[in-house]
Each structure stands twice: as structure tokens, then as C-alpha cells.
Amino acid sequence: MDQILEMFLNIGIRDIIDMTIVAFVFYKLFMLIRETRAEQLIKGLLILLMATKLSEWAKLYVIHYLLKNTMTLGVFAILIVFQPELRRALEYLGRSKILSKSIVELADEQLDLKTKEITDAVASLSRQKIGALIILEGNIGINDVIETGTLIEGKISSSLLINIFIPNTPLHDGAVVIRRDKIMAAGCFLPLSENPNLSKELGTRHRAGLGITEISDAIAIIVSEETGAISIAREGKLSRFLDIDTLGRIIKSSCKQDSEYALIKLKWRQKND
Incomplete structure (x- = not known):
């Protein structure tokens, strides 16, 4: 003692x-x-x-x-x-933001437009009960995933996203990957989640969405084909039954953080060149 x-x-x-x-x-x-x-x-x-x-x-x-x-x-x-x-x-x-935090990124109007196009597409797909899987790339590049699909490199638009996921079309079964303000590829293959505690009612689409967030900082937006329910996966965790307003807030918040980090890297490179 x-x-x-x-x-x-x-x-x-x-x-x-x-x-x-x-x-x-x-x-x-x-x-x-x-x-x-x-x-x-x-x-x-x-x-x-x-x-x-x-x-x-x-x-x-x-x-x-x-x-x-x-x-x-x-x-x-x-x-x-x-x-x-x-x-x-x-x-x-x-990707820790230790160096700086006083940064600006995509113009607010640009970010608002990107968010609106994605949420409009998700809302339409949800109403029609059309399954969808949209990946928003973060700071960790996922080129290996993009290369498994069909390259698009097109401007983000709700009509394009909806058309990609229409059943019986060539690209509807895979995932769409969005990098900043572009739809990079569609029909992409994702790694399935290895989490043994997942509910058995979750299908391949949800497991694939979770899988990509377990190996990167990407965000996965999932629309259920059976119920039309909207889910989002981040950092290996799944949030289900979201409404469009909540989805929009999450997309905005995520895009702001990712853009801040991208600008930090750009300034760091310019300083050391």
C-alpha cells in the first residue's frame, strides 16, 4: 500500500x-x-x-x-x-488536418449545385424503387475501383445519374464514382464488407457500399431496390432510412472537408516546389 x-x-x-x-x-x-x-x-x-x-x-x-x-x-x-x-x-x-484549417474550397454555388443534382437523382430513384449505389470519392484515391467500370468523366447531372441506374441498361448493376465535380465512371465493382456483425437482411449493394468505406474515406449513397429506402455508409458504418434533407447536409459537409484537405495539399506542394 x-x-x-x-x-x-x-x-x-x-x-x-x-x-x-x-x-x-x-x-x-x-x-x-x-x-x-x-x-x-x-x-x-x-x-x-x-x-x-x-x-x-x-x-x-x-x-x-x-x-x-x-x-x-x-x-x-x-x-x-x-x-x-x-x-x-x-x-x-x-489525411489528418493537423497543418491548417483556414481554407476555402469549391464555391458555395458549385457545391450547392452538385448536392442538388445528386439529391434530386436519389429522390427520383427512391420514389421509383430503383436500386442505386453512388460513391463520393474522398481524399484517398480509388482509381483501382474506377478502372473496373466504364469511364464517363462527365458533368454531374441528376438525369445522367437516373439514366445510369435504369434497370436492364448496361451500367445499372455497378456503382457510380463521383470525384469532385465529375462523374468519373459507372458500372464499377466494389469490395464487399468483411464485417461479420452486419444484418443478414442487407443485400450485396449495401455490403459493397460499406466495403469501399472500410478501405477508404469515400462516402457511399445506397438506394434499396426493394423498399426505395436511402442509406449512407461512412467509415465502415451504415445509416439507414435517411430523408433527402439529411442526405444533402451530409454530402455538403463531406465535400467541404474533402476540398479543404485538397487545398492544403495544393498549398503544401506549391510551398515546396
Whole structure:
């Protein structure tokens, strides 16, 4: 008890800063892996670590030897198994807006027009119960996805978006990818979500929308073919049954953040050229 009391009395400002930073880093790591496959794997590793310690205390030498060597190999296994999550973490650090925040991006009128064209198209598709999957690219490029579809590079318009998703047309089955103020491609193939906790009532379209947001900072807008319900996927999480006004606010907010970051990168390059 005296040792614990002495330890607390010897804690200084630097120790508090040190512990705060560590706690913040662990919190951010937890938020990145929450409700993903990595969360289940980490639970398994913690159980394995506890079993290793218990076998050491209980002097079960054979079990301890096997578990200890398994843990050693586990370090290399983590790098392989957690590859998608590690990539997400590094991408998160890479796009953090630490350098600046005083920036302007697409003109407000331009952003309003882009939002209106997308929401008008989604509203029409929803009313007609026509399935749709629209991806708004973020700061992480998804050229590999764009290359799987048919290149369009056209101006964003509600009529074009509606026509793409009309049933029995060549491109209606894939996803449309929008980059800034252009429809880049249609009929694109997306990676399916690997989240084991997803509801079984979600179909391939919703799983594909979630999948692209698990490996990038893109936003996926999904219209259900069965119900016409509008959903949006961000950062591997799905929000369902949205109204058009809410969808418009999310699109605007996302586009502003992405444009700010793009301008930061442009200014940074100009400064270093």
C-alpha cells in the first residue's frame, strides 16, 4: 500500500502528459477497429496472452512453452491479418488536418449545385424503387475501383445519374464514382464488407457500399431496390432510412472537408516546389 501511495505522490506533469497521450492513442486505435474483424481478433489475442500468463503461474511448462512460441509468431501474423486495419490507420494519419484549417474550397454555388443534382437523382430513384449505389470519392484515391467500370468523366447531372441506374441498361448493376465535380465512371465493382456483425437482411449493394468505406474515406449513397429506402455508409458504418434533407447536409459537409484537405495539399506542394 505504501509503495502504491509513493508511486502516486511521485507522479509529475510529464507523467500525466505521457499517460494522456498513450490513452488518446489507444482510444483512437479502438475507434478504428470497433465493430470490425480486428476487434474480434484482438479479443482472441488477449485471451491467448492471459492463458500464457496463467500457464506460467500454474507451472504448466509444456502449455506455457507452446503458448509463448505461439505469441512470438503472433507478432508476424498480426501484420498479415491486420493489414486492412493497419492501412486504414496509416491513411487516417495521412489525411489528418493537423497543418491548417483556414481554407476555402469549391464555391458555395458549385457545391450547392452538385448536392442538388445528386439529391434530386436519389429522390427520383427512391420514389421509383430503383436500386442505386453512388460513391463520393474522398481524399484517398480509388482509381483501382474506377478502372473496373466504364469511364464517363462527365458533368454531374441528376438525369445522367437516373439514366445510369435504369434497370436492364448496361451500367445499372455497378456503382457510380463521383470525384469532385465529375462523374468519373459507372458500372464499377466494389469490395464487399468483411464485417461479420452486419444484418443478414442487407443485400450485396449495401455490403459493397460499406466495403469501399472500410478501405477508404469515400462516402457511399445506397438506394434499396426493394423498399426505395436511402442509406449512407461512412467509415465502415451504415445509416439507414435517411430523408433527402439529411442526405444533402451530409454530402455538403463531406465535400467541404474533402476540398479543404485538397487545398492544403495544393498549398503544401506549391510551398515546396
